Amino acid sequence: xxxxxxxxxxxxxxxxxxxxxxxxxxxxYDGRLLRYAPxxxxxxxxxMPVKKITSVMLGGPKLDTLYVTSMAKPPLPxxxxxxxxxxxxxxxxxxxxxGAAEPRFAG
Numbered sequence: 001x002x003x004x005x006x007x008x009x010x011x012x013x014x015x016x017x018x019x020x021x022x023x024x025x026x027x028x029y030d031g032r033l034l035r036y037a038p039x040x041x042x043x044x045x046x047x048m049p050v051k052k053i054t055s056v057m058l059g060g061p062k063l064d065t066l067y068v069t070s071m072a073k074p075p076l077p078x079x080x081x082x083x084x085x086x087x088x089x090x091x092x093x094x095x096x097x098x099g100a101a102e103p104r105f106a107g
Contacts, residue, residue, distance in 0.1 A: 014055030019063070019098045026053040026068060033068065035097075048090065050082035058099025066092040 013028040022043060023036045031051040035044040052071035059067055072087030 013053065014057070014069070016057045017100065018058060019100045022097075024056050024066070026056045028052055028054055028071070033066075046092065050085045050088065052082055052086070058097070060091075060093075063099035063101065064093065064095075064097065066095060066097070068092065 011028045013026045015023055015025045017023050018035070021038065025034050025036070027034060029051055031048045031053060033046040033048065033053065033056055034042050037043040046066075048068060048070075050070045053068050054071050055069045057067050059065055068090040070082060070086060070088045070090070
């Protein structure tokens with residue numbers, strides 16, 4: 001196991017790994033996606049238009065679209081909603097990254 005860089009008190013949520021082997025993590029309550037380098041440092045940051053992002057995955061016909069979901073309802077009163085974008089699915093293109101194809105179970 002390796003400790004990954006994170007400077008703020010946030011909750012890591014959904015994760016994925018791209019074809020280069022770099023992990024991505026959605027930081028719920030912070031509204032940022034982080035891509036980590038093999039040494040654990042932050043390689044790339046994407047600020048989202050909502051704070052409560054919940055999951056991240058790569059998909060699409062060429063596996064080059066980064067999909068991000070957000071929480072529909074605030075779990076606690078101290079975390080207000082994200083307005084009309086609550087419970088959204090975002091598709092981010094043009095990042096120059098690809099996902100790895102998942103092997104299918106053959107039975």
